[in-house]
Amino acid sequence: MKKTESLEPAPPLGNVLVIGGSGVGKSTLINAVIGDYVAPTSWGKAGTEKLEIYQDESIPFRLIDSMGFEASSKRQHKAVSAVKRWSRECAKEGREDNQVNVIWFCVDGTAARLFEKTISQLNEATSMWKSVPVIAVITKSYSDYEKERNVQMVREAFEPHGEQGPLDVFRKKPDYSKRLKRIIPVVAQAWKQSETNVVAPYGIDELIELTNELMPEGLECAKGDLQDFVMARRRALSQGVIAPCVAAGAIVGALPLPIADAMVLAPVEATEVNAIARIYGLANGEKFDAISDTIIDVGTVSVAAKGAIGVLKAIPGINLAAEVLNATVAASFVAALGEGCVYVFEQICTGKMDDSDLESIRRYFEEILQSQEFLARVAEALRSMRGGMDPAAIARAVSILFAPAE
Ligand SMILES: Nc1nc2c(ncn2[C@@H]2O[C@H](COP(=O)(O)OP(=O)(O)OP(=O)(O)O)[C@@H](O)[C@H]2O)c(=O)[nH]1
Numbered sequence: 001m002k003k004t005e006s007l008e009p010a011p012p013l014g015n016v017l018v019i020g021g022s023g024v025g026k027s028t029l030i031n032a033v034i035g036d037y038v039a040p041t042s043w044g045k046a047g048t049e050k051l052e053i054y055q056d057e058s059i060p061f062r063l064i065d066s067m068g069f070e071a072s073s074k075r076q077h078k079a080v081s082a083v084k085r086w087s088r089e090c091a092k093e094g095r096e097d098n099q100v101n102v103i104w105f106c107v108d109g110t111a112a113r114l115f116e117k118t119i120s121q122l123n124e125a126t127s128m129w130k131s132v133p134v135i136a137v138i139t140k141s142y143s144d145y146e147k148e149r150n151v152q153m154v155r156e157a158f159e160p161h162g163e164q165g166p167l168d169v170f171r172k173k174p175d176y177s178k179r180l181k182r183i184i185p186v187v188a189q190a191w192k193q194s195e196t197n198v199v200a201p202y203g204i205d206e207l208i209e210l211t212n213e214l215m216p217e218g219l220e221c222a223k224g225d226l227q228d229f230v231m232a233r234r235r236a237l238s239q240g241v242i243a244p245c246v247a248a249g250a251i252v253g254a255l256p257l258p259i260a261d262a263m264v265l266a267p268v269e270a271t272e273v274n275a276i277a278r279i280y281g282l283a284n285g286e287k288f289d290a291i292s293d294t295i296i297d298v299g300t301v302s303v304a305a306k307g308a309i310g311v312l313k314a315i316p317g318i319n320l321a322a323e324v325l326n327a328t329v330a331a332s333f334v335a336a337l338g339e340g341c342v343y344v345f346e347q348i349c350t351g352k353m354d355d356s357d358l359e360s361i362r363r364y365f366e367e368i369l370q371s372q373e374f375l376a377r378v379a380e381a382l383r384s385m386r387g388g389m390d391p392a393a394i395a396r397a398v399s400i401l402f403a404p405a406e
Pocket residue numbers: 021022023024025026027028029066067068069139140186187188189190191192
């Protein structure tokens with residue numbers, strides 16, 4: 001790794017990710033921007049997982065040349081995971097400058113029929129950096145005649161398209177049109193069109209200037225995108241903890257024990273709260289023990305818990321065996337507590353909630369158990385229950401109602 005010799009602390013270099021299909025001209029473009037006397041530093045294994053990192057005093061940003069990916073989603077995945085691993089590794093070394101701040105989407109100007117597919121792949125591949133500015137670079141733009149049309153086609157490829165039917169609400173495609181800042185056709189290297197005609201390079205100055213202009217915005221956006229990405233991952237991991245805990249709640253709740261005070265759920269709730277806290281990196285120290293105790297207290301012996309159980313058991317028109325009713329209520333408590341933990345731990349991690357404010361944490365969980373929404377969801381789960389005691393079916397019904405819509 002290159003070390004800065006100067007005593008002045010270097011200002012943060014922004015990173016430009018250069019990404020596109022193989023052979024579109026990424027390396028040629030980088031060469032035009034940075035000059036061929038700068039040797040890149042290789043990062044990662046050979047093949048698609050390798051990145052070439054270019055840095056030089058003459059350029060105010062760092063360029064990351066990713067290996068081109070084909071239509072194959074496996075190669076695409078590898079190319080993108082290399083960038084993510086690079087980010088993580090730099091973070092471990094304590095470097096702050098490990099994020100992607102501007103992205104150059106490279107598409108081949110001589111292959112316009114691929115634009116739509118390529119742009120949608122590139123958008124997907126870089127969705128982790130969803131608000132980071134994107135410049136679409138149309139490489140090999142040798143033909144003046146095709147230039148205008150190509151720009152138009154790239155623009156259209158960024159528009160959210162496809163009719164959204166009524167059943168598509170859960171599969172809504174993200175809108176990437178806002179990230180596109182400009183479309184720049186370039187020729188990175190003189191091109192010999194015929195014996196007598198050479199197309200001169202162009203577009204490189206515009207690309208450098210715009211990248212510089214966008215860098216402050218890119219540095220800001222990357223921070224937010226990274227945090228959103230990490231939080232979304234943690235949410236998904238938490239679902240993997242909540243589901244088996246809900247199932248355990250259904251089994252424990254069905255035992256012929258009085259659950260009037262929901263105390264039997266304490267061990268399941270403790271497991272759940274601790275496991276989710278571990279995902280959020282919060283599960284140690286006395287401070288956390290106090291949080292965990294507060295949450296479990298609300299979920300077991302609190303007035304809120306007792307009240308909710310009372311209301312739920314008295315819902316008219318539900319004719320279920322006592323054990324089915326108990327198991328469903330127990331599973332729902334575990335589901336709601338898990339969902340609440342995800343929310344509260346996320347608030348703590350992002351500094352929006354104070355981890356020593358136990359009163360607020362307690363109030364938040366009490367409000368969940370007393371909310372109309374919670375009662376309505378459990379009532380719906382109860383109404384959907386058919387037949388006798390089947391903890392797995394109960395856990396499934398409850399999980400469906402509680403799993404957050406993504
Ligand atoms: N004359 C000319 N040739 C270009 C230009 N851009 C790309 N090429 C040619 O296209 C071919 C592929 O370019 P590369 O820059 O290697 O493409 P790449 O995207 O880095 O490819 P991978 O690293 O394999 O993903 C090379 O033969 C380049 O010389 C250009 O602006 N002018």
